[in-house]
Amino acid sequence: MxxxxxxxxxxxxxxxxxxxxxxxxxxxxxxxxxxxxxxxxxxxxxxxxxxxxxxxxxxxxxxxxxxxxxxxxxxxxxxxxxxxxxxxxxxxxxxxxxxxxxxxxxxxxxxxxxxxxxxxxxxxxxxxxxxxxxxxxxxxxxxxxxxxxxxxxxxDKRIDRIDALERRAGFADAPAETPSPTSLDEEIAELQKASAIEAELAALKAGSAPAKKAAGKKR
Known part of the structure; x- marks a missing residue:
């Protein structure tokens, strides 16, 4: 068979x-x-x-x-x-x-x-x-x-080209970088220092004003 x-x-x-x-x-x-x-x-x-x-x-x-x-x-x-x-x-x-x-x-x-x-x-x-x-x-x-x-x-190539043109023209925002904890501390410390100086200047200005007035009266 x-x-x-x-x-x-x-x-x-x-x-x-x-x-x-x-x-x-x-x-x-x-x-x-x-x-x-x-x-x-x-x-x-x-x-x-x-x-x-x-x-x-x-x-x-x-x-x-x-x-x-x-x-x-x-x-x-x-x-x-x-x-x-x-x-x-x-x-x-x-x-x-x-x-x-x-x-x-x-x-x-x-x-x-x-x-x-x-x-x-x-x-x-x-x-x-x-x-x-x-x-x-x-x-x-x-x-x-x-x-x-x-x-x-x-x-994909066309989309990449459009993205490049937008960045060149300033239409696309650059991705924001997340600050590190260290840089945040430093920046806040600078702000506190500036506030302290401003406060001290204000105090000095307030203390010198009566002295100027007294000098004027003596004249």
Whole structure:
């Protein structure tokens, strides 16, 4: 039934990583192997379907022949009842021949059943191999995409240019820097010092005013 059994075994036993490492164009090689597996699966599915139909026909034929063979026993009894031993003997010989045919048909049906089971196992193995290859192709594509240089986005470049022009024209505010606690303390201390000086100046001014008035009166 399966005329491509040797090639199927080669495909199933092949190591995908080894094949990839030896290939010049890894994704192309994997796609070719995937295509070959899919063609093989089509053939195997077709062969298995034909084998199932043939196995069903053989099983039915074996059952009919086995039933028909046993009917010759009754015919032999009828012949003996009529004193026809020769006919009875012929009937029994015919029964044995029909039994043999039924056994051969059942044997062929069992052989086909074994081939169908084997084909199902091979199909499952090939489908698993195909799934692994598809995943490997996806991994290679992802790796190539990650390694490829990122193309400049024209929109991003235009936005950057607008930002630069706005900063140059003074439209964009420079980001305010958050002062550190140390600089805040220093600035507040300077303000306090300035306030103290202003207060002292005011006090001095207030103290010098009565002295000026007294000097004026003496004159």
């Amino acid at each position: 399966i005329t491509i059994a040797i090639r199927v075994r080669e495909i199933v036993s092949s190591n995908v990583d080894t094949l990839v490492s030896k290939a010049g164009d890894q994704r192309k090689m994997l796609r070719l192997l995937q295509s070959e597996i899919e063609e093989t699966l089509i053939t195997l599915h077709g062969d298995a379907a034909k084998a199932r139909r043939q196995q069903a026909r053989l099983s039915d034929a074996a059952a009919r022949m086995a039933e028909g063979a046993e009917s010759w026993t009754e015919k032999a009894k009828v012949a003996l009842d009529h004193k026809r031993e020769d006919l009875a003997r012929a009937a029994l010989l015919t029964r044995e021949a029909e039994r043999a045919k039924a056994a051969d048909a059942a044997k062929d049906a069992a052989a086909l059943e074994a081939q169908i089971t084997e084909a199902a196992d091979v199909i499952a193995a090939l489908e698993a191999k195909r799934t692994a290859i598809i995943a490997r192709i996806a991994d290679l594509a992802q790796a190539e995409k990650a390694a490829a240089p990122v193309a400049d986005n024209p929109l």
